[in-house]
Amino acid sequence: MPEGPTIVLMKEDLQKFVGEKVIEVSGSEVPENSEIKGEILREIKTFGKQTYLIFDKIIFKVHLMMFGSYSLYKRKDIDTLRLGLAFKDGGMYFYTCVVKVIDESFLLKIDWEADIMSDKWNPEKTEQTLKAAPKMMICDALMNQDIFSGVGNIIKNEALFRVGIHPESLNGNLPPKKLKEIIAEARNYGFDFKKWKKANVLSKHFQIYHQKNCPICGAEVTNKDSGKSKRMSFFCENDQKLY
DNA sequence: GCGAATGTTTCCCG
DNA sequence: CCGGGAAACATTCG
Numbered sequence: 001m002p003e004g005p006t007i008v009l010m011k012e013d014l015q016k017f018v019g020e021k022v023i024e025v026s027g028s029e030v031p032e033n034s035e036i037k038g039e040i041l042r043e044i045k046t047f048g049k050q051t052y053l054i055f056d057k058i059i060f061k062v063h064l065m066m067f068g069s070y071s072l073y074k075r076k077d078i079d080t081l082r083l084g085l086a087f088k089d090g091g092m093y094f095y096t097c098v099v100k101v102i103d104e105s106f107l108l109k110i111d112w113e114a115d116i117m118s119d120k121w122n123p124e125k126t127e128q129t130l131k132a133a134p135k136m137m138i139c140d141a142l143m144n145q146d147i148f149s150g151v152g153n154i155i156k157n158e159a160l161f162r163v164g165i166h167p168e169s170l171n172g173n174l175p176p177k178k179l180k181e182i183i184a185e186a187r188n189y190g191f192d193f194k195k196w197k198k199a200n201v202l203s204k205h206f207q208i209y210h211q212k213n214c215p216i217c218g219a220e221v222t223n224k225d226s227g228k229s230k231r232m233s234f235f236c237e238n239d240q241k242l243y
Numbered sequence: 244g245c246g247a248a249t250g251t252t253t254c255c256c257g
Numbered sequence: 258c259c260g261g262g263a264a265a266c267a268t269t270c271g
Contacts, residue, residue, distance in 0.1 A: 253265080
C-alpha cells in the first residue's frame with residue numbers, strides 16, 4: 001500500500017486529530033504501563049514512508065511496510081490492530097504494521113533533506129551523494145531510503161521511464177544533465193503519484209510499471225530483478241538508455 | 244488456489 | 258568482519 005506520497009495523504013487524513021486528547025488506547029503494540037490516555041497529540045511528522053505521532057510523554061513511529069493499512073474507525077474485519085487511538089470525534093487505527101516507541105533524539109538524527117515529499121528536499125545534496133557512489137546502480141540509489149526517502153518501486157520505475165534512463169545504469173556513468181533529471185523527476189513523480197492516488201486513478205497512469213508494451217515504441221516491456229535491492233524493474237530497452 | 248506484490252529487518256552462511 | 262541470500266512478517270489481488 002504505501003510509498004511516500006501515500007503516507008503524506010495519510011498524514012493529511014490524520015491531521016484533524018492534532019491538538020486533541022486521547023480518550024482510549026488499543027492495539028498489540030501499546031507498551032505496558034504507558035500513560036497515553038489523556039495525552040494530547042501534539043504533532044504528526046512524516047519522513048519518507050515513516051509516520052511519527054508526537055505526544056509529550058511518548059513518540060510513536062509507524063511504518064506500514066508492504067501490507068499495512070489504517071482507518072479512521074475501528075475495523076472489525078482485521079485482527080492485526082497494532083495501535084488504535086480514539087479521540088472525541090473519531091480515531092486513528094493502524095493495522096499490520098510496525099509500531100515502535102522512539103525518543104526525541106531519534107527525530108533529531110533524521111536528515112529531513114532526504115525526503116522527496118518534503119519542503120526541505122535538497123536536490124543538490126542528493127546529487128553530491130550520488131556522485132560519491134559512482135558504482136551504485138541508479139535503481140538501488142532510488143530505493144535507498146537514506147538517499148531518496150519515500151521512493152518505492154512504483155516511483156522508481158515510472159521516474160526512470162520518464163527520463164529515459166535504464167534502471168541498471170551506474171550513477172557515475174550518468175551525464176550531469178541526466179543525473180539532475182532523475183533527481184528532479186523522483187520528486188516530481190511523487191507529487192503526480194499523490195494527486196492520482198488521491199483521485200483513485202493512480203494505476204491508470206502507469207506508463208511502464210506492470211505494463212506490457214512501451215507507450216513510446218510499442219516494444220514489449222522488459223521486467224527483471226535488478227540491482228542489489230533485487231526489486232523488479234520494468235523498462236523499455238529502446239527508450240531507456242543504459243549508461 | 245497459487246503466486247506475486249507499493250517494504251524492511253534479521254539471521255545464517257561462506 | 259563483510260556481503261549475499263534467504264527468511265520472516267502478513268494481506269490483497271488477479
